[in-house]
Amino acid sequence: MEERPRNLKAMLSEAKDTSELMVDLGYASLFFGDTRMADEVLELEERLTELVHEMREVCVLAARSKRDAEQMSSVLHVVSAIERMGNAAVDIARVVTHHLGIPASLVADLAGAEEVSHRVRVRAESALANRALDDVELPMEVGMRVVAIRRGREWLIDPDGDEHLLPDDVLILRGAREGIGEVRELAGAPVWRPAGIEEDPAISDLDRAVDVLVEMKNVSEAAVGLAYSALLLNDQGLAAQVTQLEDRLDEMREQLELWVLRAGAETVDPSGLRGLLHLGAASEEVGDAAQQLVWLVEQGEEMHPVLAVALGEADEVFVQYPIARGSALDGAVVSGTQIGDDTGFHLLAIRRGGRYIYRPRRITLAAGDEILATGPWEGRAVLAQQCGFRLIEDDDTGTVELVPSGEPAR
Numbered sequence: 001m002e003e004r005p006r007n008l009k010a011m012l013s014e015a016k017d018t019s020e021l022m023v024d025l026g027y028a029s030l031f032f033g034d035t036r037m038a039d040e041v042l043e044l045e046e047r048l049t050e051l052v053h054e055m056r057e058v059c060v061l062a063a064r065s066k067r068d069a070e071q072m073s074s075v076l077h078v079v080s081a082i083e084r085m086g087n088a089a090v091d092i093a094r095v096v097t098h099h100l101g102i103p104a105s106l107v108a109d110l111a112g113a114e115e116v117s118h119r120v121r122v123r124a125e126s127a128l129a130n131r132a133l134d135d136v137e138l139p140m141e142v143g144m145r146v147v148a149i150r151r152g153r154e155w156l157i158d159p160d161g162d163e164h165l166l167p168d169d170v171l172i173l174r175g176a177r178e179g180i181g182e183v184r185e186l187a188g189a190p191v192w193r194p195a196g197i198e199e200d201p202a203i204s205d206l207d208r209a210v211d212v213l214v215e216m217k218n219v220s221e222a223a224v225g226l227a228y229s230a231l232l233l234n235d236q237g238l239a240a241q242v243t244q245l246e247d248r249l250d251e252m253r254e255q256l257e258l259w260v261l262r263a264g265a266e267t268v269d270p271s272g273l274r275g276l277l278h279l280g281a282a283s284e285e286v287g288d289a290a291q292q293l294v295w296l297v298e299q300g301e302e303m304h305p306v307l308a309v310a311l312g313e314a315d316e317v318f319v320q321y322p323i324a325r326g327s328a329l330d331g332a333v334v335s336g337t338q339i340g341d342d343t344g345f346h347l348l349a350i351r352r353g354g355r356y357i358y359r360p361r362r363i364t365l366a367a368g369d370e371i372l373a374t375g376p377w378e379g380r381a382v383l384a385q386q387c388g389f390r391l392i393e394d395d396d397t398g399t400v401e402l403v404p405s406g407e408p409a410r
Contacts, residue, residue: 008058012310015051017157019085026092028117037119038093048086055079071304081292088285100275116177123188124167134161142182144175209259216252216283222358223290225348229318230294232311239294249287256280324388325367335362343383345375
């Protein structure tokens, strides 16, 4: 079994990944109508609560002077925001566990996402049992990657490629929805069929409310990605963008409440609409947690060095690359969140002409655009190459430089 991390850096990194996994699983439980997936969120909450408690203990014990206390306060601030995000994920999952009810049109819109999360148990005689993750090559074979493994009561977040999958392991995967059937077959699991959700014929038109809620989900997720990036880079500009997104979430929640109330007036039993209001509040809370993260940057507060190290070693990394004229991505059409060919990166936003375009549904990239994306560490150089640059890293300082592909390294 994996030993629980005891140092602050490892705990911070794990807590960040855990809270983001909880949000993913919360929304996935809605799409699949899966109470077991929602229950996984509640189990992860217990793990996150333990991590938060341990991190607060470490921070208090480490503050031996006024200077230490000032720096540790920034860590406590981030820990509180991570805990807040996890609590919002639990609220999302409760829509399923408490049967609050959501319209089928919302499930259909969530199903249209380019990436979804899924849960499957490895059977003893399956093709995955007792094999290493690197050997089964799930990202290449089925388009899904294992982001966590539950082994009994233990969780392995962001497992290494040499981790062997054991019978009865519960895998949490993320990737293309089309890969669900194949990965379940490899795991020896029964054929998956989407849960049937019948629309109440008394409800007339919830399209506007559903569209607002889906947009709130997208904006809140973009805000979290930008918030961690702003912390990592100590970037005031990114922090300001997070605040703007949080303001948009406030406005969208007011719009959502208006459309739900109007829809409720047209149905005999409006109780089935509670889930929409509950989800709106949870999505806004995710955005509020993102804004809490960037408060440190906005106020120019001194941050403890462990924050940059821990966030830099988290499950995914953030990049901000310009697109060079004539590069592979110059003129490329992006119709989802995936950016580049075989990079593993997903688009958070595009900066164009001084303005940010967040999670565009379909857009043509052009030279001069700047992409903000998150993805695996090993995919950075590939994405940089497709943007028209070579990634040069200084082994001594760890600094990274983008050099145009046609120029020699300095």
